[in-house]
Amino acid sequence: MRYFSIERLNFDEPGQWSGSYRARHRWHLSGVDCPRYGIWSRLGAFPSVDLSAVDEPVLANPKGPTSLEEYKRLVALVRPFVPPELPVHAGGSFGPMVGTAQGKFGPVTCWPSWEVVLREDAVELLKAEGLKGVIAVRMELKSRRSTMPALYELEARPMARLHPDCIGEWKTPACDICGKPESFSLPSKRWLLRSTVPEGLDVFGVEGACLHVVSERFVETVQRLGPSDVHYRELPAE
């Protein structure tokens, strides 16, 4: 099976679709001010995680970077509601995106570069064709057009890893004070570590990188619905 990451168009490439949205996830962990590394946060969203049982209003109205103490308190509140295999870290978002949308959307939208949105018929087709690992969470979007199809955010759980040879030596170490994971900047030439590719899944994410990886079967299926304003960039595995 071949794999591809879903990438947005370049700024100078004209798209075919007019759709745009302004939305944010229902819950968010702010950045943390670590005594060793200073303020940091990381992008990453798990829309399928429901934090409605957590009685802490600041998660819905984050107020910017917090102290280490406050951060640890919030992580301890959130952790029991997040599947153990998913990371909880500063900057992380949870729950459906809530906001407004306008225009017409293609089957797949990638904007900003770390978000992937599927049109309702794309979700239905992927499910009908039996694709595995498709976690698509309905976005709560208001629109002036009553006929706008529902949109779903595609969740990418970080299961695979990039090959250490493409990451190289330029890594920021993990921090045992605040729990910051090891980080690296995304290499322009990149490939997956084959032994970490989850077998049989058609969608997954990559540890430490904001990538939505999909199978060749995913690409072929959504392309039956017509063009999308995205690029599929092959991610070899070795």
Ligand SMILES: [Zn+2]
């Ligand atoms: Zn730290």
